[in-house]
Amino acid sequence: MIGLFLLVTAVLTALAFALSGRRDVGAGLFPARPGRATAARACAACSR
Numbered sequence: 001m002i003g004l005f006l007l008v009t010a011v012l013t014a015l016a017f018a019l020s021g022r023r024d025v026g027a028g029l030f031p032a033r034p035g036r037a038t039a040a041r042a043c044a045a046c047s048r
Helices: 002-022 041-047
Strands: none
Touching: none
């Protein structure tokens, strides 16, 4: 059971290093999705 834990830890660590190598610093891993230009009417009170 401990061997499985160590294997999963090693795989996730390798994946983290691989993803951080291709990451654009400050931009994140996924591109930003454009949102709506204005908020819904129900959310108008949220900005007060």
